[in-house]
Amino acid sequence: MAGVLRNYKTGSIIYFEGDEADSVFILKSGAISLAYHSIETNEEVRETIKSGEFFSVKSALARRPREETALVIKPSQVLVLSSDEFENLISKNIKLINNFLRVFSNQVRRIGKQ
Numbered sequence: 111m112a113g114v115l116r117n118y119k120t121g122s123i124i125y126f127e128g129d130e131a132d133s134v135f136i137l138k139s140g141a142i143s144l145a146y147h148s149i150e151t152n153e154e155v156r157e158t159i160k161s162g163e164f165f166s167v168k169s170a171l172a173r174r175p176r177e178e179t180a181l182v183i184k185p186s187q188v189l190v191l192s193s194d195e196f197e198n199l200i201s202k203n204i205k206l207i208n209n210f211l212r213v214f215s216n217q218v219r220r221i222g223k224q
Contacts, residue, residue: 123179125176127145130213132193133190134164134190136163136172137160138161140187141159141187142188144179146177
């Protein structure tokens with residue numbers, strides 16, 4: 111598998127909201143909290159990423175600034191893929207495509223609720 115496997119300590123910031131997005135992340139182990147502001151109330155919202163889930167996909171694929179801050183809440187191992195590596199990976203793996211669609215669908219539902 112392409113990409114770089116990185117280890118993060120609790121309290122580390124993987125990226126900040128507004129950072130340039132050129133990578134997609136897959137959480138291998140640990141826990142990551144994504145913090146962003148609700149469009150409706152401007153209150154901070156936190157979402158926990160579980161092992162096997164992707165994060166920062168929309169920003170990386172659209173080459174737009176990151177929409178949230180990624181904070182490590184448990185020691186974590188994260189696979190970091192360039193946008194091209196991610197696109198290549200999912201184009202060859204149906205199970206990965208299904209997982210990606212599930213995560214993306216949950217995010218769209220969350221936006222719909224806001």
